[in-house]
Amino acid sequence: MQEQGISHLSPALKTWRDLSEEDRDLRIRALLTISAMRKGASLTKAAKEQGITSKQAAAHLGKYVHKKKGRWIATHTDKIERGRWFYSDGERISVIINDSRDASLISKYLNAVRWALKSGDESILQSFKGVKVTDVDGGMHCFRN
Known part of the structure; x- marks a missing residue:
């Protein structure tokens, strides 16, 4: 065969x-x-x-x-690979992730960044301090230190 x-x-x-x-x-x-x-x-x-x-x-x-x-x-979640970008340690990065929960977390983070910039209130981002996502190659990316 x-x-x-x-x-x-x-x-x-x-x-x-x-x-x-x-x-x-x-x-x-x-x-x-x-x-x-x-x-x-x-x-x-x-x-x-x-x-x-x-x-x-x-x-x-x-x-x-x-x-x-x-x-x-x-299904409630999926493991489909997708490309996403976000800010990690002050730099815009592109990653490939395979977890819908991480994709959702990235979207929530980007919305928080948008609101923080609009309002000038950086405390909006506090809940993302130390939060990380893992890319398909096993690399860990921190939203904010």
Whole structure:
């Protein structure tokens, strides 16, 4: 039996680095779709709002969405690789993470940074002091020391 290469894998199983630019865009849209599903939207509606088909979304979400009684259901968390940026020790960095909880934490941090800059109240960022996220290579990145 001939071994198939990575190009034959489901898009959900591919690493972020192995995705084409087009597939990265589809994955980002699929991740926004699953986020909306977790807030109550249907797969079809959420995918349509992101400009992709439900078939494309399901392909990029893999086992993190499944049908139950004819309706697509999203898992509470996922381990899908995605690229994100944030500020670490005062510098903007880009990382590849594979945990939806870390992605959510990064979003909360970036919102806190936005509010701190808008209000001038740096204490908004205090709860992120010493908080770290781990990238796919095992590197630890601290939001704020």
